[in-house]
Amino acid sequence: MKLKASWLAAALLAVAAIILPAFLGAYPLNVARSIMTYMALAVSWDMLLRSGQISFGIAGLFGLGSYASALAVLRAGMSPAASIVFAVLFAGLVAFGLGFAILRLRAMYFSITTLALMEIFRIIMHNLHDFSGGPEGVVLPAILFNGEAKALYWICLAGLFVTIAASVYFEKSKLHLALTAIRNDEISARTSGVNIFKYLLIAFVATSMLQGLMGAIQVQSYGFTMPDTAFDANFTLLPLAMALLGGIHSTIGPMAGAVLLGVAAEWLKLKIPYGHLVVYGLIIILVILFMPKGLYGLAKDKFKKSHDNRVKGKLS
Amino acid sequence: MSKLVTRELSKAFSGLVAVNKLSFSMEEGEILGIIGPNGAGKTTFIHLVSGILMPTSGQIEFKGKDITFSPAHERSRLGIARTYQLIHPLENLTVLENVMIGSVFSRGKNLKEARSAAEAICAELELDGLGRDTSQLTILEIKKMEIARALANEPEVLFLDEVMAGLNSDETRQMIGMVQRIAKEKRMAVGVVEHVMGVIRELTQRVIVLDSGELIAEGPYEEVSKNPRVMEAYLGGAA
Amino acid sequence: MLKKQSLPKVAAVAAIFVAIILWRPTVLIYGLQAAGLYASIAIPMGLVLGIVHIVNLAHGEIMMVAAYSSYMLCSWLGIDPYISLIPVAIITAIFGFIIYRLTIRQTLKAPELNQLILTFGIAISLTQLANIVFTSQTRKMSFSYVSASMDIGELSFGIYNFVFLVAAIVLAYGLKFFLHKTVAGKAALAVGQNPRGAAIVGIDVDKTYGLIFALACALVGAMGAMFITRSAVFPSVGSPFTMKSFCLIAMAGIGNIPGILGASVLLGVSENFLKAFRATRGWADIVFFVLIISVILGRSIRGKRA
Amino acid sequence: MMLEVKKLEAGYGKLQVLRAVDLNVGRESVGLFGPNGAGKTTLINTIMGIVEARSGDIVLEGKSINKLKTHEIARAGIALVPQERELFPGMSVADNLELGAAFVPRGKAVIKKQLEMVFGLFPILKERYAQLVGTMSGGQQRMVAIGRALMAKPSLLILDEPSLGLQPSIVAEVFERLAILKKEVAILVTEQNVRESLKAIDRGYVMENGAVVLEDSATGLATNPHVISAYLGI
Secondary structure (H helix, E strand, O other), X not given: OHHXXXXXXXXXXXXXXXXXXXXXXHHHHHHXXXXXXXXXXXXXXXXXXXXXXXXXXXXXXXXXXXXXXXXHHHHHOOOHHHHHHHHHHHHHHHHHHHHHHHOOOOHHHHHHHHHHHHHHHHHHHHHOHHHHOHHHOEEOOOOHHHHOHHHHHHHHHHHHHHHHHHHHHHHHOHHHHHHXXXXXXXXXXXXXXXXXXXXXXXXXXHHHHHHHHHHHHHHHHHOEEOHHHHOOOHHHHHHHHHHHHHOOOOOHHHHHHHHHHHHHHHHHHHHOOOOOOHXXXXXXHHHHHHOOOHHHXXXXXXXXXXXXXHHHHHHO | OOOEEEEEEEEEEOOEEEEEEEEEEEOOOOEEEEEOOOOOOHHHHHHHHHOOOOOOEEEEEEOOEEOOOOOHHHHXXXXXXXXXXXXXXXXXXXXXXXXXXXXXXXOOOOHHHHHHHHHHHHHHOOXXXXXXXXXXXXXXXXXXXXXXXXXXXXXXXXXXXXXXXXXXXXXXXXXXXXXXXXXXXXXXXXXXXXXXXXXXXXXXXXXXXXXOOEEEEEEOHHHHOOOHHHHHHHHOXXX | OOOOOHHHHXXXXXHHHHHHHHHOHHHHHHHHHXXXXXXXXXXXXXXXXXXXXXXXXXXXXXXXXXXXXXXXXXXXXXXXXXXXXXXXXXXXXHHHXXXXXXXXXXXXXXXXXXXXXXXXXXXXXXHHHHHHHHOOOOEOOOOXXXXXXXXXXXXXXXXOXXXXXXXXXXXXXXXXXXXXXXXXXXXHHXXXXXXXXXXXXXXXXXXXXXXXXXXXXXXXXXXXXXXXXXXXXXXHHOHHHHHHHXXXXXXXXXXXXXXXXXXXXXXXXXXXXXXXXXXXHHHHHHHHHHHHHHHHHHHHHHHHHO | OOEEEEEEEEEEOOEEEEEEEEEEEOOOEEEEEOOOOOOHXXXXXXXXXXXXXXXXXXXXXXXXXXXXXXXXXXXHOEEEEOOOOOOOOOOEHHHHHHHHHHOOOOOHHHHHHHHHHHHHHOXXXXXXXXXXXXXXXXXXXXXXXXXXXXXXXXXXXXXXXXXXXXXXXXXXXXHHHHHHHOOOOEEEEEOOOHHHHHOOOOEEEEEEOOEEEEEEEHHHHHHOHXXXXXXXXX
């Protein structure tokens, strides 16, 4: 019963998201796209976090996807649609190669290395003048769907749906067991037959592909990119704050956090033109100190408690 | 053929020899006690056999196959399972999921099959409330869950590292009955580490005694416990 | 205290240095100057990592706060940074102690994830606050003594930046003296090596953590005050130093403070080596990341084998 | 009375380890025996403030130390030699010994006297004064740990399994030293090596399953069949 209700609610939300452009103008659609991009990044960051590995390199894979897609169009003459697919595969391939090296690392060593990788990608793009356009970046000959706001909204939504579907699959399949076991206790996981490296690699490659996908959609929607926007640290910071606020280790938590913070950020941007991101920093601090499970975790605990009380009430 | 054989198995940690040239074997359907004073190397020995640690020298064979350097997850798939002295529940999974994990990854079952297998094992161990978080369990329930998780691997060799510690006498009795039933029904070789000698006496057919990483005695408990070397290991030099 | 196996390595590095000096002396000179800056900022972070076992991702931001404080003291009151570094160090020490008590202390027992993300959040907050207060405009002060230069034969180069190398050496050996020769320092070292053992002998572990954190903030604060004599200040000026510092510490090995000096020299010289050629100038920044990733990986793989 | 433990209960999470433990140490040497898992180490860690007491009281020389933190308890006069030794491996023997006394207010003269006493007990520490503790053998490290504890001139010395992981010859040596020490300081020692330790104690308790089940003089314990059965279940 409960399960069906939640599926129904999800379907309704999805339909609402799909028909939303009918009621919105170009500016709100633009905002919605930005929120959806951050949401997809937040969810994908969380997917890897479920194994206990904290990546600080979301922006790295995102930017890599942007550049792969843009350069595939410019240098290899691919169609924009094909270039998005290419970017996803490219990000996956890079992650696969890197994974063999960096997935041996744990805790702070892994985190800092992912941060460093992001810098490496940025510097490479910065310096390959002839190929990547250097610091000025590249401009595409055309924007996807001629810049039609509704169509761009839908393609971004499609990217988000793919991410959410992947995340739900991570939650419902045996990947959930494997990743949670690795996060909780690697030794126990190993003696229960879990091949730790294999599942870390799956999670790392899958999340990198999703981040690359969102980067590719972004670049095809705006028609240009440069190192400082493609590898903007905000693409790491914002998703991280969103996921933490909403509640990590779930799909719904990062989504809720993205909506809340995304809308709040738009409003704050108008109020405080410089430094509105301070709110993100403060939210990260406060969540870690006072609400480490995030809003979703808090709600779940509340629900469980009231449920337990009801059960107890019935018994007595 | 013996289920599990070790030959001259040794493990040294930066000079300190924790397990020293240990040779022994385990047979089908047998419950073997592994005893020895604190620091004798019992847990290190189980780590070596389950692949958590790799030996410095020596050999481990499982049903005639050399597994000395196989990774832990492969040994689990072959049929070696264990529990932990310090309880290791996977806190963010439910009880049922904790038990399922062995079925899924060691036996390659899909989630549905694994779920029903796990439910069956838990029913057999009289463990219920399977949707609960592990933080809601009592000590006895956690110990049962750990055993259930090991059994879900469908092992042929099972090591129980101090599963009785922290249980009261009724619970201990219940646990003894359970372990005996499992060993008999599933024709497993079970290795039991315990400090409570009453449990060892009741539960096992044969014991090996370790002291400073060496095997100092082997045989039925009644016999071994009168062995002067064993008395000395436990109580110190001759009185 | 050289080990025998490290002799060939040392000889190789020395040979490379001699070759570089003969061929392009400025590479070595500017390399050492850059190394001084890197090391003097990394060493306080190494102190915290070695004793409190916290990766403080807000380390560079504390330096940024100090740089702005020193900038204000200088532009409003005309106080020279070399004088203001004392009040600035006191300010950042108090600031650091408050941060420790209010936030970091609460996460010491939590998983490492929480500590990393917490200090990441502190870093963002500080940068953005600076953005609000000072805007993103870069600010630069000029001081006459900075332009001091020296001529050797045909070679002419600025010598001011050697100040940072001196500061780094003073820091490294000063801290070494403190940690190994004074009772308070030994106690701090003991806490870093074994907090439980330290409590057993009567050392207040919590207080030690707080004081060491404050000390590190004071030291990086003093460096921040000096920093404005060399570079412009802007809100995100500190963040690259956080990562570079962590990497230098990882290269030296946690707890090896003089080793940070060596790692910095290696980094500074290699960067300036690339900067010496037009074709590779833009790639100088990458040396650092390549170096660090290979070192971290090398360490972790060797760790696995051991 | 040096130390009084009254109806002490403690544990970890759901696991209750200590059940209403009563125990006294006067100006004497007291042994604490029992099989692994009986709760000996937990009792000691609770006295030392490392594990929190759930109920009951711990009184040192008439003052309750129940609510104090570990470092305050150390300064109040209890020195612990933990099972895992808990030394500072990257520091020299000299530094480890120095830190033993540095934070307990005792005065320089006392520290000097204690250092002489430690060197008298364990001459090897004088020889290895500058050696890093992490490079020493287990037995030598045990001596450093005992020496470090003595440096503070404690009113009560607690030793948790001092013979663990040591060769028999060194075990005998450690207990010979303890037999000398008991003239100077009150001692509480847990030990699996019952026979050896009986030489160094006046009185002992036997614990089983978190509770004290037996209390007797050293000679009484030596002949008590219950002690043997607690270990070997015969």
